[in-house]
Amino acid sequence: MTKNIVLNAKKRENEEKVSLLKGQGDVPAVVYGPGYDSRSLSLNAIEFEKIYASAGTSTMIGLKIDADEPIQIIIKDVQFNHKNQFVHADFYKIDETKKMTAPISLDFIGESDAVNVKKGILSKNLDFIEVECLPSELVSHIDVNISVLKNIGDSITIKDLDLPEAFSTKNDDNDSVVSVVEPQKEVEPEPTAVEEGEKAEDTSENSAQEKEGDKKEDKK
Secondary structure, three states: OOOOOEEEEEEOOOOOOHHHHHHOOEEEEEEEEOOEEEEEEEEEHHHHHHHHHHHOOOOOEEEEEOOOOOEEEEEEEEEEOOOOOEEEEEEEEOOOOOOEEEEEEEEEEOOOHHHHOOOOEEEEOOOEEEEEEOHHHOOOEEEEEHHHOOOOOOEEEHHHOOOOOOOEEOOOOOOEEEEEEOOOOOOOOOOOHHHHHHHHHHHHHHHHHHHHHHHHHHHO
16 A cells, blocks of 8 residues: 555646746646546656656545645556657546446566476566555556466456455456467468469479480580
8 A cells, every 4th residue: 555655746827838837847737526626736757757656547646735745545547758758647536435447457476397498488468457446545556477377278257366355346257367379370371373383483493404414424
């Protein structure tokens, strides 16, 4: 849990120019939610990058706007530029008493004998799962230990995951999360009609040369 993480923000007055904020090392943002008047904000880029790396988009954090008491939010969305730098963030103010649905990313850990020893191919079928729970129960990610995959054909499904009891998944229990499949065998392409013709021509030329060589030998 990262509920006690607090992100500091400043209220943007008169819709300060975004270009000016970026020049100051800040990131423009907005916070909104049911029954809450949306606010335009500015964030310190370095501080926000650290908190985003820890919380992701599925963990409740505190948002402290100027001198106000922190409100509980999740990072709803972020936008990047071509240099992978933050250019905007959306925050969603949550009601701590009501359950919510959120995507939780999957973190694949461990090593699989089916891959390392038996040379199978690891096929990741899901990057995240949808869960329903109270905001306070949200986590940044769920570990998926692939060391249980011993043989080609083995798989891990939703029901195999070690999920908190508070989670109610929106995915089907039998959905495959990750599996090990056989490597594809390289198949030599069928020769084309042109290649077949060239091959036949080469064979005919070689045969003619061999016959000519035989005649010369007989004359000797």
